[in-house]
Every structure is written in C-alpha cells, then in structure tokens.
Amino acid sequence: MLDIFNSLLNGFSVALQPANLLSCFLGVLLGTLIGVLPGIGPVGGMALLFPVTFGMSPTSAIIMLAGIFYGTQYGGSTTSILVNIPGEAASVVTCLDGYQMAKQGRAGPALGIAAFGSFIAGTVGLVGLMAASPLAKFALRFGPPEYFGLIFLGLTFVIYLSHGSVIKGIIMGAFGLILSTIGLDPILGLPRMTFEVLQLSDGINLVPIAMGLFGISEVLVNIESVATSEILKTKIKNLFPTMSDWMQSKGAILRGSVLGFFVGILPGGTSVIASFLSYSLEKRISKNPEKFGKGAIEGVAAPESANNSATAGNFIPLFTLGIPSNSVMAILFAAFLIHGIQPGPFLLKDHPDIFWGVISSMYVGNVMLLMLNLPLLPIWVKVLEVPPRILFPLILLFCLIGSYSLNNNAFDVVVMIISGMLGYLVRKFGYEGAPLLLAFVLGPTFERNLRHSLALSGGNFLIFFTRPISAVCIIIAIMFFVTSFIPFITKGKKKFAYLTGGDE
Numbered sequence: 001m002l003d004i005f006n007s008l009l010n011g012f013s014v015a016l017q018p019a020n021l022l023s024c025f026l027g028v029l030l031g032t033l034i035g036v037l038p039g040i041g042p043v044g045g046m047a048l049l050f051p052v053t054f055g056m057s058p059t060s061a062i063i064m065l066a067g068i069f070y071g072t073q074y075g076g077s078t079t080s081i082l083v084n085i086p087g088e089a090a091s092v093v094t095c096l097d098g099y100q101m102a103k104q105g106r107a108g109p110a111l112g113i114a115a116f117g118s119f120i121a122g123t124v125g126l127v128g129l130m131a132a133s134p135l136a137k138f139a140l141r142f143g144p145p146e147y148f149g150l151i152f153l154g155l156t157f158v159i160y161l162s163h164g165s166v167i168k169g170i171i172m173g174a175f176g177l178i179l180s181t182i183g184l185d186p187i188l189g190l191p192r193m194t195f196e197v198l199q200l201s202d203g204i205n206l207v208p209i210a211m212g213l214f215g216i217s218e219v220l221v222n223i224e225s226v227a228t229s230e231i232l233k234t235k236i237k238n239l240f241p242t243m244s245d246w247m248q249s250k251g252a253i254l255r256g257s258v259l260g261f262f263v264g265i266l267p268g269g270t271s272v273i274a275s276f277l278s279y280s281l282e283k284r285i286s287k288n289p290e291k292f293g294k295g296a297i298e299g300v301a302a303p304e305s306a307n308n309s310a311t312a313g314n315f316i317p318l319f320t321l322g323i324p325s326n327s328v329m330a331i332l333f334a335a336f337l338i339h340g341i342q343p344g345p346f347l348l349k350d351h352p353d354i355f356w357g358v359i360s361s362m363y364v365g366n367v368m369l370l371m372l373n374l375p376l377l378p379i380w381v382k383v384l385e386v387p388p389r390i391l392f393p394l395i396l397l398f399c400l401i402g403s404y405s406l407n408n409n410a411f412d413v414v415v416m417i418i419s420g421m422l423g424y425l426v427r428k429f430g431y432e433g434a435p436l437l438l439a440f441v442l443g444p445t446f447e448r449n450l451r452h453s454l455a456l457s458g459g460n461f462l463i464f465f466t467r468p469i470s471a472v473c474i475i476i477a478i479m480f481f482v483t484s485f486i487p488f489i490t491k492g493k494k495k496f497a498y499l500t501g502g503d504e
Contacts, residue, residue, distance in 0.1 A: 004130055004131075004133060008360060010352070010356055011353075011355075011357050011360030011361075012360045012364075015357050015363075016364070020060050020063050020357065021364070024067050024361045025067075027071060028071040028074075028368050028372065029368075029372065030049060030068055031045065031068040031069065031070065031071020031074070032071045032072070032372065033075065034068065034071070034075065035073065035075020035076040036075040036383055037386075037391065040395070041072065042068065042328050043331060043434075044214040044218055045068055046068050046069065047210035047211045047215055047331060048395070049064075050331065051403075051405045052064075052402075054338070054405070058339035058351075058354060059357050059358070061339055062336065062339075062354060062358050063358055065331065065335055066358055066362060067365045070308065070312075070365065071365070071369060073118060073307050074114075074115065074369045075380070076091030076094070077098065077114040077118075077300075079091070080092075080094035080095045081094065081095075081107060082102060091275070092272070092276075093299075094299075096279070096292070096293050097292065097294070097295055097296045097297070097298075098110045098114070098300045100293070100294055101295045101297065112245075113245060113301050113304075115373045117253045117256070117305040118304050118366075119308075119366050119367075119369070119370045120257065121253065121256060121257040121309040122308045122362070123363070124254075124257040124309055125257065125260070125308065125313060126312050126359060126363055126366075128261045128309075128312060128313065129313070129315055129316060132316045132320065133319075133355075135320040139320050139345035142345070143456075144448075144449040144450075144452035144456065145456075145463050146473075148464065148470060149471070149473030150321060150469075151442050151445060152477050154317070154323055156477035156480050156481060159172075159435050168432070170435075172431055172433070172435040172436040173435040173438075176435065176436035176440040177443045177446070178193075179209075180203075180439065180443025181443065182200055182204055184203075186444065186448055199409070199411040204415060205407070206330070206331075206440065206441060207402065207403065207412075208416035209415065209419045209437065210330075210437060211419070211420075212399075212415070212416040212421075213419050214423065214433060215399045215420070216416065216419070217423030219396060221424060221427055241297075249298055251298075252278075252282050252301040252305065253301050253305045256274075256278040256301065256303065256304075256305030257305050259277060259278050259309075260275075260305065260308070260309030260310040262313065263277060263306070263313065264309065264314045265314075265316050265325075266325070270310065270314075270326050271306070274303075274306040275302075275306050275307045277306070278306035279302050279303045282298050312362070315358075317329070318332060318343050319344075319347055320345065320348075321345070322342065324438065326434065326438065327433070327434040327438055330437050330438050330442075334441065399416060399420075400413060403416040
C-alpha cells in the first residue's frame with residue numbers, strides 16, 4: 001500500500017508539470033464540449049482530435065485523450081437534462097428523469113447532482129484503478145496461449161453485447177479481423193491482400209477508419225434526420241443539491257460507482273451498459289419505483305455515477321494486460337503504439353511515469369471538471385444553439401485535415417471517406433462499428449499469439465486447453481457463442497411447427 005501511495009505522489013509530480021497540466025485541461029474541456037454536442041461521442045471526438053497529439057510527448061498525449069474520454073461523460077448529462085437528447089450514448093438513461101426534473105423547474109439540482117455524482121464516482125473508480133495496479137505483475141506470467149484466450153474472450157464479449165443481433169456482430173468482427181491482415185505478414189514478411197497497391201503494404205491506419213466509422217457516418221446520419229431540439233426555457237438555479245437531494249441520492253451514487261467500475265473492467269463493458277444496469281438496479285430496489293421516469297433524482301444520480309466510474313474500470317485491461325476492452329480504449333491503444341509504447345504488463349515496469357502520471361492526471365481532471373462544468377453551464381447552453389449547417393461542415397473539415405496530417409498522404413483521406421460511407425451504410429442496416437474497430441485493433445495481436453502458440457506446440461491446438469487461463473477464457477467464450485444462438489434456434493422451431501401445422 002505504501003508503494004502505491006509513493007507511486008501516486010510521483011505520478012502527481014508528472015501530472016502537475018505545466019505541459020501535462022495544460023494537456024489535461026484541454027482534454028477535459030474538449031471532452032465536455034464533445035459531450036455537450038449531441039451525436040459526436042467519445043470515440044468520434046477522440047478520433048477527430050487524435051492527430052493533434054502527434055507532436056506531443058507520449059505522457060501529454062495519453063493524458064489529453066484520457067481527459068477527452070472521461071470529460072464526455074460529464075458533458076453528456078447537460079443535453080440529456082436540458083434538451084432531452086443524450087450528448088453521448090451513456091447519457092441516454094439520464095434523459096428519463098433529468099428532463100422531467102428540468103420541466104418541473106429543477107434543472108439546477110439535476111445538473112448539480114450529475115456533476116457531483118460524476119466527481120464522486122470518478123474518484124471511487126480511480127481508487128479501484130490504483131488497487132488493480134498489482135495485476136500488471138501477475139500478467140507478466142502470461143504467455144501467447146493466455147493472451148490468445150483473453151483476446152478471444154474480449155472479442156466474444158464485444159460481439160455478444162453489441163446492440164444489434166449477434167450474427168451482425170460476428171460479421172462486423174470478422175470483417176475487422178480481415179482488414180487487420182492487410183499488409184505484410186508479421187512472421188514471413190510477405191505481402192497479403194495488398195492487390196499490388198503500394199500504399200497497402202504497411203496496412204491500413206486506424207485513425208482514418210475510426211474517423212470515417214464514427215465521425216463521417218455520424219454527420220451523414222444526422223444530416224438526414226429532420227428531428228429538431230429545443231432547449232428548455234427555464235431559469236437554472238440551485239445548482240447545489242439540498243440535503244434532501246443528497247439523502248435521496250447517496251445510495252444511488254455509491255451503488256452506481258461500484259457497479260460501474262466492475263462493469264468497466266469486463267471485456268466489452270462500456271459506460272452505456274453500466275448506466276443502464278445502474279438505473280435498473282435503483283428502480284428495482286426502490287420503495288417507490290413508480291416515481292422513476294417522472295423526475296426521480298436517483299434516476300439521474302445512478303447512471304451518471306455509473307458511466308463515470310466505468311471509464312476508470314476500462315483502463316484496467318488496457319494498462320495491465322494490453323487489451324482494449326472497447327472501441328474507446330482501442331483509440332487509446334493506438335495512441336500508445338504511435339508513440340512507441342506497448343501498453344500491458346511492461347507498462348508499469350518500463351514506463352511508470354506514464355502509468356502513474358495518467359492515473360494522477362485523472363484525479364486532477366475530475367477536479368477540473370467539477371470546477372468547469374457548473375460555472376460554464378451558460379456557455380454550454382449557447383453551444384447547443386449552434387446550427388447543424390455550421391457544425392457539420394466543421395466536423396467534416398476536421399476529419400479531412402486529421403486524416404491527411406497522419407502521413408501527409410491523400411490515400412488516408414480516401415480510406416476515411418470509404419470508411420465513412422461504410423459506417424453510414426452499416427448503421428442504416430442495423431450493424432455496429434464497435435466490433436469492427438476493436439477486431440481491427442486486436443487482430444494483429446490475436447494472430448501473432450495464435451501463431452506463436454501453435455509454433456510452441458508444433459501445430460497442436462490442445463495447447464490452448466492445457467493452459468488453465470486460456471482454457472477458462474476459451475470455454476467461457478464458447479458458452480457465450482452457444483447461448484447467443486438459443487433465441488434463433490427457438491424461433492426456428494416455432495416457425496417450423498407453425499408451417500407444418502403443429503403447435504406454435
């Protein structure tokens with residue numbers, strides 16, 4: 001425990017350096033802005049601003065991108081409460097009671113409890129993140145079979161938890177794995193699927209794909225939407241919750257903080273899942289469940305606490321195992337690699353300044369967010385009034401500049417445009433981009449550990465089942481695959497019985 005405390009103090013000495021402090025401030029400020037603007041979300045925002053970090057030091061770059069991530073969780077509640085439109089997906093549940101509180105003239109307490117609950121949950125999550133740091137030492141014992149099993153389980157979770165059907169999730173995940181194989185074979189050094197296109201010999205860059213899938217497609221989807229939003233015209237007052245508000249919310253904040261953190265650790269665990277589970281839990285254990293959806297302050301406190309705590313939990317698989325658990329962590333994973341750093345068990349050993357500097361900066365960032373959100377609320381309200389005809393062209397311009405600046409290569413712009421069109425089409429047909437992006441990022445590591453394991457065993461696949469950790473991961477993954485097809489089998493049997501004249 002003393003070692004962790006000393007390491008945290010060293011982390012603060014890194015986080016409080018002027019350059020890192022400025023990066024943290026810009027990250028949380030831009031993250032809040034992205035959260036306030038409906039439709040962009042943390043993945044799109046991080047992808048848009050990814051090129052800005054190329055000229056930074058690795059520590060400053062990761063601190064800024066992390067700040068954008070957890071900053072969006074704060075900003076998303078503003079639109080949910082005032083406009084009844086979630087600024088990002090994790091704030092969907094906040095609309096249910098937050099907007100009702102605003103209509104009742106209690107927008108101030110709703111915004112206040114969202115901000116304070118987020119701060120408390122973020123702090124709880126960071127304590128859990130520090131406590132999990134010894135996992136990095138345990139992960140040093142992992143070999144290729146263990147990493148293969150973990151990655152396989154992670155991909156399975158992401159597909160299983162995708163909002164569309166499991167079949168669609170498998171298709172997108174498989175497509176992402178195929179895209180990740182483009183370029184030179186990592187072991188033989190021979191070109192694969194390059195089709196004699198010189199630019200494909202180094203593979204496809206993540207940034208243009210992420211910008212297209214989540215930035216361009218978001219603009220295209222929003223352009224065709226005729227829905228209009230109107231900011232609730234009410235005076236925002238009493239931002240500091242009363243003692244009665246605190247008494248009603250304290251349990252929801254604590255339960256949401258703990259639940260969100262553990263959901264965030266799971267492969268495929270996102271802030272969206274955490275916020276939904278937290279809201280459902282509060283409604284289930286409440287003595288007056290009928291008040292939920294009608295302006296219950298617990299209905300704001302619980303999901304806002306859970307989604308912020310989950311962001312801290314998301315960092316654990318990335319920092320300790322080197323495995324991104326969702327699409328946001330995939331962007332951060334790419335940032336590490338671009339700056340020449342391999343996240344995982346050796347991060348704490350080889351780069352303790354980055355490991356503890358980022359964690360310490362998240363403490364600083366949470367304080368900044370609490371100080372920024374409430375005083376700057378009138379400005380965020382004005383931002384919501386920016387017309388789409390101005391906002392969307394600016395987003396497209398940032399995407400074009402960001403893609404080109406990656407390598408000063410027009411080919412990356414072409415990749416981004418194609419990815420944007422693909423992202424738009426898959427969303428129109430009910431598919432998700434997250435399984436594709438995560439499979440694309442994990443694909444090289446997945447393949448490398450598979451081939452290394454088979455080389456160690458002489459081509460015997462039993463190596464994955466003779467090593468306990470890999471065996472458990474693979475068995476759990478197979479169970480999820482099998483159970484996910486049960487609804488299709490049941491539906492097929494009912495349809496067959498109906499067609500043959502049997503019982504439905």
